[in-house]
Amino acid sequence: MNEGTGIRDYDWWLLTIIFGICGIGVLEIWSATHASHLAGMHWKQMWWIALGFGLMMLLSRLDYHSVLDKTPVFYLIGIIALLAVLVVGHTRYGAKRWLPVMGEFLQVSEIAKLIIIVTLARFFAEVRTERLSIADLCKAAVLTAVPIGLILLQPDLGTAMVLIPVVAVGAYLAGIQWKHAAVMLLAAALMLPIGWHHLKPYQKERVTTFLRPEEDPKGSGYQILQSKIAVGSGGFWGKGLGHGSQNQLGFVPVRYSDFILAALAEELGFAGVFVTLVLYTALLLRLIQNAQHAKDRAGMFLVMGVAAILGFHVLVNVAMVIGFMPVTGIPLPLMSYGGSAMLFVFLALGLVMNVRLRRFVN
Amino acid sequence: MRLTVISYTIVGLMALLLLGFWKLQIIHSDLYAQLAERNRVRSIPIIAPRGAMLDRYGRVIVDNYPSFSVLLLRDDPQQVERLLPQIADGLSVTLEDLEQQLDAATALPHFQPIVIKPEATPGDVAFIESHRADIPVLEMLMVHRRRYPHDGFMAHVSGYVGEVSSDQIEESGGRYRPGDIVGKTGLERQYNDHLMGIDGMRRSVVNSIGREVGRLEQTDAVPGKPIRLTIDYDLQLVAEEALVGKKGAVVAVDPKSGEVLAMASQPSYDPNDFAVRISKDEWQDLNENPERPLLDRAIQAQLAPGSVFKILMATAMLESKAIPADYHLFCPGSAEFYGRVFHDWKKEGHGDVDLHKAIVHSCDVFFYNVGKQLGIDRISFYGGNLGLGHKTGVDLPGEEPGIMPSEAWKERVFHQKWYPGETISVAIGQGAIAVTPVQLAYMIGGIITGGRFHQPHLLLSDKAAPEVDFPISDSTVDTVTEGMYGVVNEQGGTAGASKLPGIELCGKTGSAQVISEQGLKKAGKQAALKDNAWFVGFAPRQNPEIVVAVLVQGGEHGGEAAAPIARNVVKAYYDKKQGRIPPQQLTTQAVPPGIPPSFAANSARNSKPDDGAEETVPTNPDPVPTKPQPVSTTPQPTPPATLNP
DSSP: OOOOOOOSOOHHHHHHHHHHHHHHHHHHHHHTTTTTTTHHHHHHHHHHHHHHHHHHHHHHHSOOOHHEEEEHHHHHHHHHHHHHHHHHHHEEEEEEEEEETTTEEEEOOOOOOHHHHHHHHHHHOOOOOOSHHHHHHHHHHHHHHHHHHHTTTTTTTHHHHHOOOOOOOHHTTTOHHHHHHHHHHHHHHHHHHHHHHSSSHHHHHHHHHHSGGGGGTTTTTHHHHHHHHHHHHHHTTOOOOOOHHHTTTTTTTTTTTTTTHHHHHHHHHHOOOOOOOHHHHHHHHHHHHHOOOOOOOOHHHHHHHHHHHHHHHHHHHHHHHHTOOOOOOOOTTTEEEEEEEHHHHHHHHHHHHHHHHHHHHO | HHHHHHHHHHHHHHHHHHHHHHIIIIEEEEEEHHHHHHHEEEEEEEEEOOOOOETTSSSSEEEEEEEEEEEEOOHHHHHHHHHHHHHHHHTTTHHHHHHHHHHTTTTTEEEEEEEEESOHHHHHHHHHHTTTTTOOOEEEEEEEEEEEOOGGGGGGHHHOOOOOHHHHHHHTTTTTTTEEEEEEEEHHHHHHHHHHOOOOOEEEEOOOOOEEEEEEEEEBBOOOOOOBBBBHHHHHHHHHHHHHOOEEEEEETTTTTTTTEEEEEEEOTTTTHHOOOOOHHHHHHHOOOOTTTTTHHHHOOBBGGGGGGHHHHHHHHHHSSSTTTTTTEEEEEEEEETEEEEEEESTTOEEEEEEHHHHHOOOOOHHHHHHHHHHHHHHHHHHHTOOOSSOOSSTTTTTTBBBBOHHHHHHHHHOOOOOOHHHHHHHHOOTTOOBBBBHHHHHHHHHTTTTTOOOSSSSSSSSOOEEOOOOHHHHHHHHHHHHHHHHHTTTTTTTTGGGGSSSSEEEEEEEEEEHHHHHHHOOOOOOOOOOOEEEEEESSSSOOOOOEEEEEETTTOOIIIIIHHHHHHHHHHHHTTTTTSOOOOOOOSOOOOSSOOOHHHHHHHHTTTTTTTTTTSOOOOOOOSSOOOOOOOOOOOOOGGOOOO
């Protein structure tokens, strides 16, 4: 292994963007919590960022091919972990999502995301045909469906949904045929009513609320409405860091996590939102650029898996904050407070770095 | 290639999301800024206290006491819904009542709290304080509750306050807001703008669970201004005590200024009942009570004046010079006019009668003849100019004008010709004529001061009240005054029993039939309604200082039922003036408004209007007195040209 893995080969642009976003996140977490019983949360977030960064650097040193080689093992471990969480998992907010690991509660589905990215990257890389055959498409679908099913049982609709773009983007890049795509979409549409039937009441409520938010402003439409009020009242320049009434008085729901962008929009205004969204766009485009320059198909699929999952997170979260989408509990990567999510994102970006460092075929 | 498609897709979607932010933050930012402000700010009114009512010496008659109302904050309907049973239990009100009040308030914006219990007990206060954490939807509002004297003391004059009605809000042109407490009757209404303050507002910042986390600017309440009345508490007390258990009114006026020194009406009601929230039943009881306690008899009872009217007749006779001043006749006890016999109240007659004796003995036959010679239009001319048939303009809402009949009046109202026989009845204050007690006080006060009529008023002011001059010659004034002096002080005067040693009390009695003789026949023999007793007195003989008009409905004889009341008021006036009785604490401080125990004890009997104390009104409740005649047309007598003096 003589690929160039020197300091200069790291994607400094990407790292700059990442720390820019993280910095804004920490700032807003501080602003959202400094005057409450949650004060000090931004310090914890910084520790998670440091830890994530460390793990990312570690992962980038490891050749991703060796990771891909062990894919079946990872996949198996992932499935077992997801089963374990259902059996012995820690219940919070009515859902079993957490496994105690070394004194901290680890959200297992975050690991599952990584494993799916790796698994699908290897799967699609091994498809050598120009066009994706129906058999391969089905195999990919099954590989994704099993963990999705297990995650839905927790239940965690948001995380389960996040896995879909990975397979969708992968299939698109692997040359899915239009008619297959159409059939898949149709099947999904047909599944919807059945899926609706199996939704938890709170999930159904979220969807109906999304469709008619004014019907019950203090009930389940509350979160969306308060988020929109926070965003809208921010205006162009915002009310200033620490001065957003919606944020400071707790009207914005989970203002340091899922709705952190609403808090930011209130305090830093459209200007702040603009900068943030430009950073995220730059991040995603940078990932795609890295995918283009990947040494092999596996690397490309790996990076695009990460891009798909991060892009989906960003789009869904931002859309939720301004009421374009129902409340799903999908955090904003690199900004929302949360250890597991932060570690996942950095590990995923570690994979990207890994691919980048080995982009020059020797 | 495919990666490029994905890149463009991402850029496109991001642009779309930015557009979403643009729409919220730039296009609709004002709307959301408002919503955010409404979220964080809670406004709680600071109620301005109403101005007190003081008597002429500054003694407090009506004031306020601090009280708490229980407010329900409705920002979170689900929370309210959940806590409602607990609240009902804690405040000892029924759940239905609370639900009703909530339903009634659905039209109001959610952030506006509603009063669910106007008068919080100490227990309620303790309940709210101890449950601040788990029942955060309750708040206490400091209010100033009106405190009136007990047992209806001066109730008709003071009036009462209540929540502003939707009609009043409309009329006010934006000055009143829903929920405001305004004067409904009496002086409370007359001087509402002066008495009413301007409520303030406390604005505080609340967090998402409704807890107050900070204060914003506070608009302090501007208290209402007090009013100083012309009423003398001591005289008012005498007047009220004298009327206990009776149905009638007392009006005492200073004829030189029009200042009302006392004004009482019984039966009364307790305005304190209105100060909190009067129940429908209580209101209905008061309204439908046959004794009509809400009627202010001093300004609203329109009744025949009876023989008190003879003073006006005497004045008209002398001033018009249509009849010589030394006119006299022999009274045999009755006289025939236009084919009908009119009786004197004294069957055996008064014998030789001149004007002086006719006043002192209240000879009917003498005034029948005077009336016949004057004619109704001349009587009406003087009646109108001496204060009858139109409002005196006293500063109280709801004054009635009474009726001063004339030919034109009958033509206008009944489209009938005036019969000369009717003039004979009117000449002794019977028939179609109707007056209010305040009118009689006004009329007599004007006559005995030489025709200077001062508008009666209750608000003490440096400015003189509007005055109407209708000059009356000194000789007429002397003759009338001497006659009225004789009524009280001469042998055979109709109010001789009310003579006051050392005080020149003058007056005129009246006993007016409640119902005409024809009406009496219609009503059947059993309907023996007792006459209304009147007395209008003044003192002293020269430069009179006080005029007192007294009405006792069903009192029968003016000399027996009404005159002693006027006498007591005048006596109190002089006792006080001469320092014989110490006035009730002549200071502005620490006077508990209300009535001394003696009065309270007496009137306790009176407070129940249906306890049979008023057997004078049997099955037929007051057909004449309180039901106004067709009075919508105020007769303004214009004298025929030939009658001009």
